[in-house]
Amino acid sequence: MNKRFYYYSGPVYYFEKCVIEKWIGKTEAVSEKQAKNNLAYKVKKELGLNPNTVVTLPGKLEAAN
Secondary structure (H helix, E strand, C coil), X not given: CCCEEEEEEEEEEECCEEEEEEEEEEEEECCHHXXXXXXXXXXXXXXXXXXXXXXXXXXXXXXXX
């Protein structure tokens, strides 16, 4: 499968509390679902959270060709 670049710009929620109002991230993935997982992992690393922690990225992903 071909990978595409995905961009996210929006809030990050941790336990239903907004911890970042506007976080910007990008990743390369084969699907939007995988891209969202990749971005969630990146934000967890930035915040120093355990990889098993649940964070929510409620904004929309932008796919680039």
